[in-house]
Amino acid sequence: MTAFITGAAGFVGSNLTDRLLALGQDVVGFDDFSTGRIEFLEGALRNPRFRMHHADLLDLEALSAAMEGADFVYHFAANADVRFGTQHPRKDLEQNTIGTWNVLEAMRRNDIYRIAFASSGSVYGEPRVFPTPEGSPIPIQTSLYGASKIAAEGFIEAYSEGFGLQAWIFRFVSLLGPRYSHGHIIDFYRQLRKHPNVLNVLGDGRQRKSYLDVEDCIDAILTAIRHNSANVNIFNLGTDDACEVNDSIGWICEHLGVTPRIVYTGGKRGWIGDSPLILLDCSRINALGWHPTRTIQQSVARTVQFLEDGPWLDTEQPKTSLVSTTE
Amino acid sequence: MTAFITGAAGFVGSNLTDRLLALGQDVVGFDDFSTGRIEFLEGALRNPRFRMHHADLLDLEALSAAMEGADFVYHFAANADVRFGTQHPRKDLEQNTIGTWNVLEAMRRNDIYRIAFASSGSVYGEPRVFPTPEGSPIPIQTSLYGASKIAAEGFIEAYSEGFGLQAWIFRFVSLLGPRYSHGHIIDFYRQLRKHPNVLNVLGDGRQRKSYLDVEDCIDAILTAIRHNSANVNIFNLGTDDACEVNDSIGWICEHLGVTPRIVYTGGKRGWIGDSPLILLDCSRINALGWHPTRTIQQSVARTVQFLEDGPWLDTEQPKTSLVSTTE
Numbered sequence: 001m002t003a004f005i006t007g008a009a010g011f012v013g014s015n016l017t018d019r020l021l022a023l024g025q026d027v028v029g030f031d032d033f034s035t036g037r038i039e040f041l042e043g044a045l046r047n048p049r050f051r052m053h054h055a056d057l058l059d060l061e062a063l064s065a066a067m068e069g070a071d072f073v074y075h076f077a078a079n080a081d082v083r084f085g086t087q088h089p090r091k092d093l094e095q096n097t098i099g100t101w102n103v104l105e106a107m108r109r110n111d112i113y114r115i116a117f118a119s120s121g122s123v124y125g126e127p128r129v130f131p132t133p134e135g136s137p138i139p140i141q142t143s144l145y146g147a148s149k150i151a152a153e154g155f156i157e158a159y160s161e162g163f164g165l166q167a168w169i170f171r172f173v174s175l176l177g178p179r180y181s182h183g184h185i186i187d188f189y190r191q192l193r194k195h196p197n198v199l200n201v202l203g204d205g206r207q208r209k210s211y212l213d214v215e216d217c218i219d220a221i222l223t224a225i226r227h228n229s230a231n232v233n234i235f236n237l238g239t240d241d242a243c244e245v246n247d248s249i250g251w252i253c254e255h256l257g258v259t260p261r262i263v264y265t266g267g268k269r270g271w272i273g274d275s276p277l278i279l280l281d282c283s284r285i286n287a288l289g290w291h292p293t294r295t296i297q298q299s300v301a302r303t304v305q306f307l308e309d310g311p312w313l314d315t316e317q318p319k320t321s322l323v324s325t326t327e
Numbered sequence: 328m329t330a331f332i333t334g335a336a337g338f339v340g341s342n343l344t345d346r347l348l349a350l351g352q353d354v355v356g357f358d359d360f361s362t363g364r365i366e367f368l369e370g371a372l373r374n375p376r377f378r379m380h381h382a383d384l385l386d387l388e389a390l391s392a393a394m395e396g397a398d399f400v401y402h403f404a405a406n407a408d409v410r411f412g413t414q415h416p417r418k419d420l421e422q423n424t425i426g427t428w429n430v431l432e433a434m435r436r437n438d439i440y441r442i443a444f445a446s447s448g449s450v451y452g453e454p455r456v457f458p459t460p461e462g463s464p465i466p467i468q469t470s471l472y473g474a475s476k477i478a479a480e481g482f483i484e485a486y487s488e489g490f491g492l493q494a495w496i497f498r499f500v501s502l503l504g505p506r507y508s509h510g511h512i513i514d515f516y517r518q519l520r521k522h523p524n525v526l527n528v529l530g531d532g533r534q535r536k537s538y539l540d541v542e543d544c545i546d547a548i549l550t551a552i553r554h555n556s557a558n559v560n561i562f563n564l565g566t567d568d569a570c571e572v573n574d575s576i577g578w579i580c581e582h583l584g585v586t587p588r589i590v591y592t593g594g595k596r597g598w599i600g601d602s603p604l605i606l607l608d609c610s611r612i613n614a615l616g617w618h619p620t621r622t623i624q625q626s627v628a629r630t631v632q633f634l635e636d637g638p639w640l641d642t643e644q645p646k647t648s649l650v651s652t653t654e
Binding site for chain 2: 085086089093098101104108123125134135136137139140141143144147150151153154155157158159161162163273
């Protein structure tokens, strides 16, 4: 069994890489290292069952060649910045939608028929029903990121119908845990390292969001793939509760032993496309026997601990020297 | 008031061009003439309030330049072939999704804030509820065409949220009437012209679909734009009934005075992504006072009459010599 993982050097992709190697699978990784980090693959690169390709998803030829011989594709590469979408609106289209189309096309060329896709709870825009189920009414998209992800879902489904793919589509809440590398915790952590007495917060701090630990997330993904056999299998993945940004601030400050003055920019949304409440109905995946093992508070604490243990996260440029670009 | 119409030489776009010119608006057309036909613009080209650009939606620079000075964008250009999606899967992505993104980006560059978009009832895939309302559960896409259109809808909505666009999104059933240029009627018409004694039909002939006359469709679009003022306005457009392919065959044969032997390929679907039943809930647009004026049978008959009157439809290559590509 050979797994092909796009975004293998990223937060989720690198955790998945380690897990599948531990399960005895061969793993071929693919990443452009735009946000992925070679440090996240230190363990994997010592494993002879792991190979890594450094290229861009938009390079269909490189992608097709890299995918040769794989049995299962985990498509986890993405531009994951919801917040900065309007600053470079083509990025979500290219990296998430066109990139996914390229993955599908490379699978077709290589006769690979199974794909797991990291979608996002942001495809629900600002839903009216909470917790939000998979079968919600067609949403109005509020972010380029969400739009690019629901677009990718649609192309996967059309390829499933047209070319016989089997697909697992996962709509995540925000993930936390080891190798976490973007989001409010790292923003707050960096601010508090620089000036422990002041914390600037986007919005009013009352946004409520569900979070999930990355290892629980990977458990859920593997559970879903093991149990389900429809052509298209769509699952929300999250915890059954949500916390306020203010709750998270309290846990972070407690962990770091600081008591900053908090300055809010105001408004219910921190940025364009920010959703004031994210809480997904996870009863479909729960029915397969999966439940998260960590609370949001536990995940926040171990994310902060990870940031404290990984000083490289303060550097801007990822190091990619360990990976050949010509492999 | 200057309207910019993509796909202006196409079936719907050329009818809309004529209508807006008749209403006294200035119209700038844009078409790559891949399926559009210069003959459809014969009247418009004699009007000094009409200008035409011949270029590809994928050429963002040409598109942005052509759009300069427009007040309202009608984005009606599309690859409209549901049936051949799997033969060239990149075409729907490029022409429908990336093309729409380019339209949005060109609008942003030109400070144009209003867009009407020709989406499709095929975004519902194979729905479970009939007639199918706009607020249906998020569908599973069954065609590349439907996937590319729902993707385009999402990007329009995200641009609306991010950049303040106002959008009208229309999910059409199949349209009929003057300048109709692809679909089952032209397929059957061509077959019967070649051999009046045999008609080959994809599927079992029992597929039931709603159709709408193109002039009724344009009335509906203008009604919706006049009445609605939400940021994102989504409307199904169709008639309240559906006919079987077999009904349509009967009307076509009656009109042509032929009685062919009918040979079915069999199966509930004529091709991958074909939906056995298309019937949209149009109560939202009906509530604005719009109702279709023609029955499906009347529209089928006048479509056949149009085909009989327009012998150029048997030629494969459109003529574009009347339009400058450098304008």
